[in-house]
Amino acid sequence: MFFFKKYQRLAIAFVFIVASLALLSYHLKRPGQVGFFKKVAMETASPVEKGIHSAFRGLGDVWGRYLFLVGLESENRDLKKKIADLQNEINSYREMYYEVGRLKKILSLEETMIYSTVAARVVSNERSSLFKTIIIEKGTDDGIVEGLPVVTSQGIVGRIIESSWNVSRVLLVTDYNSNIDALVQGSRAQGILQGGGPQLCRLKYVQRTDEVKPGDTLVTSGLGGIFPKGLVLGMIATAEKRETGLFQHVEVMPAVDFTKLEEVLVLIPERSKEKRR
Amino acid sequence: MIFYLLTLLLAFSVIILQRTFVDLLFAGKISLELSLMLVIFAGFNFEEVRGGIFAALTGFVFDCLSGAVMGLYTFFYVIVFFLTRLLTNRIYSEQMFFIMIFTFLCVLLEGLYIVVLYKSVFDVNMSYNLYRVFLPQALVAGVLSPALFAGLNYLEVLFHAGDRRSTESL
Numbered sequence: 001m002f003f004f005k006k007y008q009r010l011a012i013a014f015v016f017i018v019a020s021l022a023l024l025s026y027h028l029k030r031p032g033q034v035g036f037f038k039k040v041a042m043e044t045a046s047p048v049e050k051g052i053h054s055a056f057r058g059l060g061d062v063w064g065r066y067l068f069l070v071g072l073e074s075e076n077r078d079l080k081k082k083i084a085d086l087q088n089e090i091n092s093y094r095e096m097y098y099e100v101g102r103l104k105k106i107l108s109l110e111e112t113m114i115y116s117t118v119a120a121r122v123v124s125n126e127r128s129s130l131f132k133t134i135i136i137e138k139g140t141d142d143g144i145v146e147g148l149p150v151v152t153s154q155g156i157v158g159r160i161i162e163s164s165w166n167v168s169r170v171l172l173v174t175d176y177n178s179n180i181d182a183l184v185q186g187s188r189a190q191g192i193l194q195g196g197g198p199q200l201c202r203l204k205y206v207q208r209t210d211e212v213k214p215g216d217t218l219v220t221s222g223l224g225g226i227f228p229k230g231l232v233l234g235m236i237a238t239a240e241k242r243e244t245g246l247f248q249h250v251e252v253m254p255a256v257d258f259t260k261l262e263e264v265l266v267l268i269p270e271r272s273k274e275k276r277r
Numbered sequence: 278m279i280f281y282l283l284t285l286l287l288a289f290s291v292i293i294l295q296r297t298f299v300d301l302l303f304a305g306k307i308s309l310e311l312s313l314m315l316v317i318f319a320g321f322n323f324e325e326v327r328g329g330i331f332a333a334l335t336g337f338v339f340d341c342l343s344g345a346v347m348g349l350y351t352f353f354y355v356i357v358f359f360l361t362r363l364l365t366n367r368i369y370s371e372q373m374f375f376i377m378i379f380t381f382l383c384v385l386l387e388g389l390y391i392v393v394l395y396k397s398v399f400d401v402n403m404s405y406n407l408y409r410v411f412l413p414q415a416l417v418a419g420v421l422s423p424a425l426f427a428g429l430n431y432l433e434v435l436f437h438a439g440d441r442r443s444t445e446s447l
Binding site for chain 2: 008009012013016017019020021023024025026027028031033035037038041042044045048049052053056124126127129130131133161162169171176177259
């Protein structure tokens with residue numbers, strides 16, 4: 001009894017430290033496991049965060065609209081010209097699309113997976129956090145499960161890592177834990193795109209012999225089974241062949257502007273098509 | 278029981294505040310971890326059991342909401358709380374300069390802990406963040422900590438005064 005009283009503080013500290021260390025060790029061995037308490041916390045926090053973000057977004061929109069009125073006419077003219085250019089570009093792509101379709105038919109190639117999409121609003125996007133994740137307002141009730149790819153019209157956003165009943169957490173491509181098998185569109189050089197913090201990502205394991213230059217588009221390779229082939233990941237920002245090392249040092253600017261994410265699409269694989277003989 | 282419920286509510290509110298309002302206030306450039314500052318304050322003012330539970334709960338809620346591996350912040354907050362207790366028992370900790378330096382060092386220590394853990398467990402090199410993310414964060418937290426602690430002290434006095442009044446009326 002005397003011993004316990006003497007070392008009471010030490011004993012309490014020991015119990016707390018061991019318990020918290022046990023929690024950490026358990027989850028380090030089983031990363032990605034979403035417990036009941038985590039789900040409850042996400043469900044509880046998301047409406048509040050959504051409310052605060054909506055209020056700030058509303059204020060920002062009012063200010064933005066006021067500012068946009070300045071110089072609207074010249075911007076309108078520029079945009080019309082841009083639309084005309086893009087229309088031409090779409091026409092040429094459409095031609096290519098039909099051509100590819102015909103060639104696929106000839107070669108008996110078929111898409112093996114068909115995806116349906118679920119649109120979701122971004123509830124929380126903490127930009128300053130070290131861990132680059134966002135929370136979206138769709139969960140297991142809408143068919144969202146861990147591992148599904150998340151995209152916008154600009155390109156790949158990331159993949160679902162945790163899903164609760166009504167909300168899910170998306171691991172952005174800029175997070176350090178994100179690794180995606182990628183291809184450089186022109187040269188077909190292959191590598192692994194790893195998140196590298198707030199702005200840039202790193203394309204790892206690109207052979208020194210591969211031709212990679214700034215401005216090249218990076219797309220998903222389809223390997224790994226999570227992301228469909230050919231979705232835009234970003235653009236090569238720098239490519240450097242250092243004096244030593246087997247691989248090039250390549251930095252990539254993500255296609256998606258993560259600071260302005262409002263809505264995303266979650267791709268859900270629907271069914272595998274039978275291969276035609 | 279009320280203490281633990283209030284603790285949970287406070288932890289939740291502070292973490293949501295730092296994830297939304299503070300993030301928007303600093304335009305996403307600097308992360309200000311109010312929850313860590315609260316744990317340091319608890320280290321200066323709470324006794325071991327209550328403070329330990331407060332630190333563990335705050336860390337747990339932050340783990341749930343931050344997207345980090347579960348237990349990352351729970352473990353660190355518990356360590357910071359007992360480290361603060363250890364210092365409080367040995368030195369005079371009411372000085373503004375001491376609070377600033379201590380908060381600054383705790384935030385840097387957190388950065389080092391995350392960088393080392395991610396490197397050793399996941400083989401992810403986050404060392405770049407030490408001076409890019411954690412140093413500015415530590416500086417801001419250090420500068421703001423005396424004001425925050427003064428505010429929390431004021432709230433604590435108000436809370437206890439309310440407590441005393443309700444006891445006297447009984």
